[in-house]
Amino acid sequence: xxxxxxxxxxxxxxxxxxxxxxxxxxxxxxxxxxxxxxxxxxxxxxxxxxxxxxxxxxxxxxxxxxxxxxxxxxxxxxxxxxxxxxxxxxxxxxxxxxxxxxxxxxxxxxxxxxxxxxxxxxxxxxxxxxxxxxxxxxxxxxxxxxxxxxxxxxxxxxxxxxxxxxxxxxxxxxxxxxxxxxxxxxxxxxxxxxxxxxxxxxxxxxxxxxxxxxxxxxxxxxxxxxxxxxxxxxxxxxxxxxxxxxxxxxxxxxxxxxxxxxxxxxxxx
Numbered sequence: 001x002x003x004x005x006x007x008x009x010x011x012x013x014x015x016x017x018x019x020x021x022x023x024x025x026x027x028x029x030x031x032x033x034x035x036x037x038x039x040x041x042x043x044x045x046x047x048x049x050x051x052x053x054x055x056x057x058x059x060x061x062x063x064x065x066x067x068x069x070x071x072x073x074x075x076x077x078x079x080x081x082x083x084x085x086x087x088x089x090x091x092x093x094x095x096x097x098x099x100x101x102x103x104x105x106x107x108x109x110x111x112x113x114x115x116x117x118x119x120x121x122x123x124x125x126x127x128x129x130x131x132x133x134x135x136x137x138x139x140x141x142x143x144x145x146x147x148x149x150x151x152x153x154x155x156x157x158x159x160x161x162x163x164x165x166x167x168x169x170x171x172x173x174x175x176x177x178x179x180x181x182x183x184x185x186x187x188x189x190x191x192x193x194x195x196x197x198x199x200x201x202x203x204x205x206x207x208x209x210x211x212x213x214x215x216x217x218x219x220x221x222x223x224x225x226x227x228x229x230x231x232x233x234x235x236x237x238x239x240x241x242x243x244x245x246x247x248x249x250x251x252x253x254x255x256x257x258x259x260x261x262x263x264x265x266x267x268x269x
Contacts, residue, residue: 005052007065008092009035009103009146013085015138018121018128022079027072034084036064037142039111039121043078047071047108050091054108055188059118059175061149063107065090081121085142098154103146105153112152113174120145165190166204169197170212177216178239213239218253221246226265231258 016034020041027047038045038061045056049070056062064070095104111117124141127133156168172189173181183194186209190197194209201209217238224234232243240246251257256264 004094004109005050005107006092006094007063007089007105007107009087009089009105009150011088013087013139013142013146015083015085015128015135015142017084018082018125018138019084020079020081020125024075024077025072026075027070029069029071031067031069032064032084033066034086035066035089036062036082036084037145038062038064038080038082039118041079041081041118041122043076045076045078045080046073048073049107052107056108057176057179059111059113061109061111061117063105065107081118081125083121083124083142095154098151100151100154103150105146105150109149109153110156110168110171110175112148113171115148117145117148165192165197166201169201169209170205173209173212173216177213177220178237180239181213214249214253218250221250221258222254222261225258225261228266231262234258 013035022042027045040056040058040060040062042058045060045062047054047056047062047064047070049064050068053073054060054062055073089103092104094106120141124138124145128138156164169186169190172186179185186192186197187194192200198209201207201212205212207215217240221234221238221240224237225231229237231247235241235243235246238246240249247257254261
């Protein structure tokens with residue numbers, strides 16, 4: 001997202017609520033007295049905040065500040081974990097270079113692929129509900145989560161060579177290869193024409209976006225098959241909705257069909 005609202009947090013957060021929702025609705029039109037940090041676990045969530053609109057999918061986060069109106073855009077089917085907390089902070093200019101001394105986050109963004117942020121917030125939710133940990137520990141855990149997201153948001157925006165759009169597209173593919181990734185999905189996500197994105201992507205990685213999506217799907221399907229998943233399940237989990245198209249695509253990439261792969265490596269009882 002090129003247009004985004006940047007926010008700076010300061011001090012130690014104080015957790016007030018940690019929850020989970022799986023619901024189909026339009027996000028409420030509201031202004032809250034506390035911060036909300038949410039991570040989408042499944043589906044899609046659309047939100048508009050201070051003139052900035054976002055369409056969030058699995059693995060994306062949103063940070064809603066107190067005192068600023070936000071509302072939904074569409075009726076969404078989604079699941080999300082959320083944390084309500086109190087903390088000093090407010091709007092801030094977008095960073096020109098990463099500044100690890102400050103907690104700077106965009107209002108909407110991705111979570112780093114290398115870190116299980118969703119698993120982290122799920123653990124916090126479970127501990128909060130079971131009342132197994134003190135408030136101080138939850139506050140520390142939230143602060144660590146903010147620091148991870150801040151570093152990723154800042155480095156993703158600035159990057160070692162400016163705004164590295166190609167790397168962002170690759171990260172998005174790695175997260176969403178099982179989804180329906182058509183050209184409009186990329187255009188909506190990155191605010192660029194699909195043609196332009198493909199040119200930038202191919203310049204860096206030597207292949208088109210479409211080719212990379214296929215490569216990732218086949219790679220993950222191979223791993224699922226080797227782990228003992230059925231051919232139909234491997235196809236479904238990697239975004240192939242046509243069983244026979246999956247067979248053809250797999251053979252073209254690997255030189256053998258999924259059935260031949262299973263015959264080659266699995267022992268018949």
